[in-house]
Amino acid sequence: MQRRSFIKIGGFCALGLGALPVARVFAGSNQTKYAANPEALPGKQWAMVVDMQKCWEEGEPDCTDCILACHQTHNVPDIGSVKEEIKWVWTEPFENTFPEQKHAYLAESVKGKPVLVFCNHCANPSCVRVCPTKATYKRSDGIIMMDYHRCIGCRYCMAACPFGARSFNFRDPRPFIKEVNGAFPTREKGVVEKCNLCEERLAAGLVPACVEACKHNALVFGDLDDPESAVRKVLRARYTIQRKPDLGTKPKIYYIVS
Amino acid sequence: MLAKALRGSKGYGQWVALLVALFGIGFMYYLAQLQQGLTVTGMSRDVSWGLYIAQFTFLVGVAASAVMVVLPYYLHNVKSFGRITIFGEFLAVAAVTMCLLFIIVDLGKPTRLFNVLLYPTPNSILFWDMVVLNGYLLLNILIGWNVLEAERKGVVPPKWVKTLIYVSIPWAVSIHTVTAFLYAGLPGKHLWMTAILAARFLASAFAAGPALLIILCLVMKRISKFDAGEEAIGKLASIVTYAMAVSVFFVGLELFTAFYSQVPGHMYSLQYLFVGLYGQGNLVPFMWTFTLLAIIALVLLLNPKTRTNERTLTIACVAVFVSLWIEKGLGLVIAGFVPNAFKKVVEYVPTLPEVLITLGIWAIGGLILTVLYKIAVSVKEETAR
Numbered sequence: 156m157q158r159r160s161f162i163k164i165g166g167f168c169a170l171g172l173g174a175l176p177v178a179r180v181f182a183g184s185n186q187t188k189y190a191a192n193p194e195a196l197p198g199k200q201w202a203m204v205v206d207m208q209k210c211w212e213e214g215e216p217d218c219t220d221c222i223l224a225c226h227q228t229h230n231v232p233d234i235g236s237v238k239e240e241i242k243w244v245w246t247e248p249f250e251n252t253f254p255e256q257k258h259a260y261l262a263e264s265v266k267g268k269p270v271l272v273f274c275n276h277c278a279n280p281s282c283v284r285v286c287p288t289k290a291t292y293k294r295s296d297g298i299i300m301m302d303y304h305r306c307i308g309c310r311y312c313m314a315a316c317p318f319g320a321r322s323f324n325f326r327d328p329r330p331f332i333k334e335v336n337g338a339f340p341t342r343e344k345g346v347v348e349k350c351n352l353c354e355e356r357l358a359a360g361l362v363p364a365c366v367e368a369c370k371h372n373a374l375v376f377g378d379l380d381d382p383e384s385a386v387r388k389v390l391r392a393r394y395t396i397q398r399k400p401d402l403g404t405k406p407k408i409y410y411i412v413s
Numbered sequence: 414m415l416a417k418a419l420r421g422s423k424g425y426g427q428w429v430a431l432l433v434a435l436f437g438i439g440f441m442y443y444l445a446q447l448q449q450g451l452t453v454t455g456m457s458r459d460v461s462w463g464l465y466i467a468q469f470t471f472l473v474g475v476a477a478s479a480v481m482v483v484l485p486y487y488l489h490n491v492k493s494f495g496r497i498t499i500f501g502e503f504l505a506v507a508a509v510t511m512c513l514l515f516i517i518v519d520l521g522k523p524t525r526l527f528n529v530l531l532y533p534t535p536n537s538i539l540f541w542d543m544v545v546l547n548g549y550l551l552l553n554i555l556i557g558w559n560v561l562e563a564e565r566k567g568v569v570p571p572k573w574v575k576t577l578i579y580v581s582i583p584w585a586v587s588i589h590t591v592t593a594f595l596y597a598g599l600p601g602k603h604l605w606m607t608a609i610l611a612a613r614f615l616a617s618a619f620a621a622g623p624a625l626l627i628i629l630c631l632v633m634k635r636i637s638k639f640d641a642g643e644e645a646i647g648k649l650a651s652i653v654t655y656a657m658a659v660s661v662f663f664v665g666l667e668l669f670t671a672f673y674s675q676v677p678g679h680m681y682s683l684q685y686l687f688v689g690l691y692g693q694g695n696l697v698p699f700m701w702t703f704t705l706l707a708i709i710a711l712v713l714l715l716n717p718k719t720r721t722n723e724r725t726l727t728i729a730c731v732a733v734f735v736s737l738w739i740e741k742g743l744g745l746v747i748a749g750f751v752p753n754a755f756k757k758v759v760e761y762v763p764t765l766p767e768v769l770i771t772l773g774i775w776a777i778g779g780l781i782l783t784v785l786y787k788i789a790v791s792v793k794e795e796t797a798r
Contacts, residue, residue, distance in 0.1 A: 237759075238457040251755035281600050287539035288528040307528050308451075308521020311539055313461040317601025319754030323461060323521065326452040344450035345521025402600040 194360030199380035200278070200297040201352055202407040203366070204389045205271050209373040209411070211264075221271065222246075224368035228353070230341045232331035241322040243350040244273040244365060249412070252398060265412055271374075273365075274299060274320040274350035275398060275406030282312035282321065291347070297379075297407060298352045308345040317402050321349045379407065414562065417791040418784040424636070429783060432776045439773010442766040443518060451521055454767040459759035460750040462519070464771050469515035471621070471742035472508045472778075473546070473592045474614065478622030479505035479553055480585035481652055487578055493644040496793070499564075500633075500641075501626055502557035503785035508622075509550040509588075511778035518770055538594045545587045552581045557785070565792045589614040596749065604682035604749045607670075613663045614741070619656035621737040623649045624730040629786070631727055638797070639790045650726055654714040657733050661707050664740065682748045685758065693758045696748060699739050706736035 210218075225231070225244045232241055246269035250257040253270070276299050283293050290305035291312050313321045327344045335341060339355060342348055353363035361367070366374040377384035386409075389395075395409040421429075446453045456463040482501035485491035517523055534540050556577050563570035593611035596602070607613075627649050630641040671679040684690050686700045713719040713729035720726055752758050763771075 239452060240458050247755050251757060254756045285537050285539065285599070287534050287537040287543070288525075288532045289534050290528070305525070305528055305532065306522065307525045309516075309519070309539060310461045310521070311537070311595075313458075314602065314750070315599045317599075317754055319459070322458055324450070325454075325456070326450040343522075344452075347521075399601065404600060 192358055192360065196357045196360055196362070198296045198357070198378035200378060200407065201276065201357070202297070202377065202379040202386045202409065203363075204375040204386050204395060204409045204411065206373045206375065206389075206411040207268070207270055208413060209371055210271070211268055213371040214373065220368040220370065221365035221374065224364040225350070227334065228336055228364040229339050229351070230332050230336055232328035233333065234326070234328070234331050239325040241324065241328060241348065243322075243348070244271060246270060247272050253396065255399070255401075256396070262413070270410065270412070272318070272320070272398070273408070274352070275318055275404070275408045276352055278405035278407060279403060281315040281317065281404055285311045285315040287311065294354070298354050300351060300354065301348055303340065303342050303346050303348065306346040308347065310347060312347055317399055317404065318406070321347050323347050414565065414788050414792065417788045421787060425787065429780065432780045432783065435776035436773050436780065439770045439776065442769045443773065445766060446518070446770065447523070453764060455761055455763045457759060457761065459753040459757075460747060460761035462746055462750070463761055464763045464767050465515045465519040467742040467746040468771055468774070469512045469519070470592060470746055471738050472512045472515070473588055474618035474621045474737065474741060475508040475625055476505040476512070476549065476588060476622065477585060477615075477618035478508070478626045480582055481619055481623045482626070482649070483578060484582050485648070488582070491648060493642055493648060497626070497630060497641045497645050499557055499561055499789050500629065500786065502553045503789060504622070504626055504629065504782060505553045506550060506557065506785060507778045507782040509546055509553070510781055511774055512546055513550070514774045514777060518774065538591060538598060542591050542595060545584065545591050549581070549584055549588050552577055552584060556581060561789055561792055564796060567796065586615065589618050596745075601754065602749050603678045604745070607667060609663055609666060613660065616656055616660040616663055617737045617741050620653050620660050620733050623656070624653045624733040627653065627730045628727060628734070631723060633786065633790060637790045638794050646726070647721065650714065650720050653730065653733060654720065657707070657710055657714060660737065661711065681752050681756075685751045686744050686748045690752060691758045693760055695760050695762060696744055699743055703736045703739040703744065706732040706739075710736060
């Protein structure tokens with residue numbers, strides 16, 4: 156064989172190897188291999204209204220039903236150290252949750268009261284913007300997700316989140332999980348985690364665990380895009396506030412405090 | 414040329430042995446960190462970056478040593494820098510290597526490091542920092558090595574090296590700018606979200622890098638036959654003087670904006686740094702050490718008599734280096750996390766393993782620097798004969 160024809164054939168072969176990915180890009184379908192569960196809750200922008208007034212007035216003072224439900228469902232470990240604490244949902248005093256609302260003569264109805272805090276599932280999330288591997292990303296339904304298998308543990312998202320919503324696995328969390336829920340993955344040391352708005356439950360047609368666990372219906376969940384959804388109805392009827400709206404991340408968790 | 418690093422005096426051997434030992438200790442502790450996770454460090458949920466990222470941030474600045482000798486030499490024909498450009502470049506090689514190592518030891522999942530390449534994400538500044546740092550490392554290795562080899566052979570370096578040198582000048586600016594952007598673009602971190610952060614990084618880099626270069630040149634003068642020359646040292650000292658003055662001025666600008674406007678968010682971190690916040694202030698003694706050293710450095714540098722005296726110049730350069738290490742490394746990175754998202758003060762104290770791993774990486778940097786400088790000095794001694 157002549158060298159010239161060898162190179163020609165080689166060239167065609169190389170072209171052929173490159174054809175498949177090109178064909179996939181142009182001729183592939185956007186349909187995924189697996190169909191979604193028909194039971195799944197449809198939503199374009201999930202959101203939540205946290206009615207703290209109801210929680211404070213009707214709830215038992217030491218009630219932690221929502222927190223327990225979440226942490227049990229998602230295998231959130233109890234590390235037992237403030238330094239390495241892992242939490243998806245917890246409470247902070249009113250003054251710490253809404254520092255810009257704090258003044259010397261706060262009404263007794265809010266002063267020092269615990270406020271439920273968790274990931275705000277921002278529409279313009281700074282954590283997603285900074286992640287160098289797209290391990291944290293925004294879904295089409297507005298949920299900010301974590302890919303525990305892609306996260307390199309650089310903790311840039313933790314620095315970028317102005318809400319302190321993210322926790323890092325400083326050590327292997329598995330020995331610190333009291334009762335493992337086999338239906339949800341546990342994490343390894345070295346990755347970041349946070350509230351996922353129970354995307355695994357939404358996919359099965361269930362509302363988030365915290366919403367379900369609240370005996371007083373203080374947590375209202377729904378689609379912001381749907382004017383008739385439960386959240387939109389509450390937002391129309393009640394005065395709500397948000398955490399640090401001035402930072403422009405467009406949080407999707409709303410609070411009723413009075 | 415590498416062979417030149419293998420032969421040396423007894424002192425050289427002892428120095429290398431010391432660095433290798435320090436590296437070994439650090440490496441052992443790193444293995445423990447790999448096993449147990451970042452729990453061995455003092456970092457927490459609230460102060461999620463610590464000593465490692467602080468060293469990285471500071472050392473990006475030290476890498477500026479290269480551009481501050483290359484730019485005057487190649488763009489302004491400052492002949493006296495001809496003898497020391499190679500040392501500026503090799504210092505940059507050591508500094509950038511340390512930067513990359515500090516990022517790696519800070520990762521929770523170092524085995525997944527290459528995810529940054531597998532899933533390139535241009536909207537992440539960290540992605541661009543990886544690009545510019547690796548690029549700068551490669552540029553300085555290629556330039557330094559080729560220029561030195563040409564010098565040894567007594568020929569002019571190949572033409573493409575000159576092109577790379579011109580590229581390396583704006584590239585040096587990019588490493589500081591991009592590293593500053595890592596911090597300056599985060600909502601809610603008031604200490605970092607300042608438009609002059611990149612300018613501050615450049616100013617402190619142009620002071621810390623050349624200051625270390627002066628110290629190294631004076632050390633080489635003592636222990637080898639290589640003398641950078643009074644003129645080169647004098648010019649470097651002028652650069653350090655200007656850059657240090659601008660650097661301190663920039664810190665003053667931050668203080669004015671925060672405390673004249675009286676906007677609490679802008680004041681908190683600075684209060685934490687200089688006087689403590691809510692009764693907590695681990696960094697207060699460090700920041701006053703910074704202030705004192707910065708004043709000493711400026712007094713010694715601005716006074717022509719003390720600037721031209723080798724002994725006082727050395728003191729000034731050490732003061733510049735240490736003060737900027739405190740200000741840009743420790744202070745800036747750690748205080749950015751204080752107070753936390755809930756306006757609470759959570760303090761950070763590095764642990765012993767963390768300090769030893771940090772020392773280990775400094776030892777690797779020292780080792781790279783020693784070997785490269787040994788080669789360069791040997792070549793220069795050889796060609797001088």
